[in-house]
Amino acid sequence: MSIAQTHVAVIGAGPSGLMAAEVLAQGGARVTVYDAMPSAGRKFLMAGRGGLNLTHSEALPAFLARYRAAMPQLAAAIEVFPPDRLRQWSEQLGQPTFVGSSGRVFPKAFKASPLLRAWLRRLDSMGVQLKLRQRWTGWDGQGRLLFETPDGTQTIEASATVLALGGGSWPRLGSDGGWTETLGSKGVTILPLRSANCGFTVAWSDIFRDRFEGLPLKGIALTFGAHIVRGEAVITRTGIEGGAIYALSADLRETIVDSGRATLLIALRPDLSINELVARLSMPKGKQSFSNWLRKAAHLSPVGIGLLQEAAVASGASLSSLSAERLAGLINAVPVQLNGVAAIARAISTAGGIAFDELDADFMIRRLPGVFAAGEMLDWEAPTGGYLLQASFATGAAAGRGALKYLATE
Known part of the structure; x- marks a missing residue:
């Protein structure tokens, strides 16, 4: 199958989903990003409201240790897309970064909105389509994706799918954890979502x-x-x-x-x-x-x-x-x-999610061939300080690479 002729659906327009879309588009796939909200990156913008902490400057071994029990499962993705590469990526979007006194890394603009705008422009120039107000509800009997839209239920056929729907914190921004029931009904093991980085x-x-x-x-x-x-x-x-x-x-x-x-x-x-x-x-x-x-x-x-x-x-x-x-x-x-x-709706992030045993090394859900998952949907947590976004970007990139590999073998 020619990758350039395949349609890949990325569900979720946060950092993980947009990074997966970029990697897929660079690899020649035809990509559409779907999101239930009226605009992209809402939680990303909220994260940058007081200064966008992209990543952290500490040495990689210490950095990886911040992921505690999930370090073995996340290490490979972060080593391929480490903090230095994330900083280079930001600079290529016209958003150079600096290291603060605490070692945290911020864009010089200090805000998320300029970076997001530049990123969306780049994705558009790569042919990535963005479809909003599209709430994913699962699959139909033929394996097609189902979306609830302002025009009613829509079915989409995709050669591969990347799920990047976030955890369960700040549901009003789009991460409501509703996907847990959808995947659970397919037999995918989901660890209960719990408050993390919370009061x-x-x-x-x-x-x-x-x-x-x-x-x-x-x-x-x-x-x-x-x-x-x-x-x-x-x-x-x-x-x-x-x-x-x-x-x-x-x-x-x-x-x-x-x-x-x-x-x-x-x-x-x-x-x-x-x-x-x-x-x-x-x-x-x-x-x-x-x-x-x-x-x-x-x-x-x-x-x-x-x-x-x-x-x-x-x-x-x-x-x-x-x-x-x-x-x-x-x-x-x-x-x-x-x-x-504190209630999960007020937590900065969530623990729990798809068990790593359900994923292969390319972040594909074993029970659902051609379906990949990234970001806070996975069972990991990390402290604030740039670690959350770094792993979200890195796993999004890893899921994108995994989907390209899958398409190349089909």
Whole structure:
């Protein structure tokens, strides 16, 4: 079969799908990208709202380790399309990148929209068609793709299909996880979609919640088990979220699933030793209120002091009655009881998805010859910092290469 004469359907116009489409078009296939939303790349644009973190600059062995249990399954795809190649690809689209102070990589424009616009123009010039408001619902009895469209049900015949429908987070942007039932009905093993890079619920007191909702905890260190993360977190009405929380979210989530709760330790002044804190807290209070004295002596924010008071009340103690030693210990190990995982609709990404055992080395679903899958549909998760997008781009490219290989043998 001549590849140039074959029609390949890519379902999903996010990073994985668009990258698969580009690889397929470069390989000579006739490609149509279908998406249920009115425009392409909606979640991609949301990801870049505060600055598009494309990838990370750390050495590849450390980079790959961020994927934890899924590293063996993702390594080959990322090694073929590594961070340096993603940066070159962005530059070729007129969007040069830079490395931030944290090692994260961003386009110099800092936004997703210029990159997406340039990418869509390139795909259009390659002959890739984009069909929107096309919701994929499965296959008919002849194996043709079914779509619900504004004009009713449409059937499409494709020589190969790449599925890149995302996970289950931010469903209003298109990733609603509806595909799990469609593939599950075909016997494909799907691990339940779960919140990843997410916040957690805490039973705050009404006083703390009303006063500190939306305020950040800056310059903190979070400890859970053997893991310590520096960064920031934000108090929410129902709990806590933020970059440092997301970095621990996989372990926190699994502990809560297993036992119903998890105890997170927050160091409010991680750069100060216990001895230094004790010395500061041994200074006379004078006529100052306890909170004002604590703010000045330990350089704590009001929300930090409020967090200490929450912990003291939970333990049945009065914060002002603690010795300098006990107070110093509490400041750098404030226990926060997490009692639930934030809803998947508010998570940055999801864990779970198509089990890797269901895929061959080319990302084809073994039970469905000619059907490939990529991106967050697969059972992997990674922290924020560029790792999510990198694996989405890399697996999209791998699925595109796999589809070309399949077509060449048909």
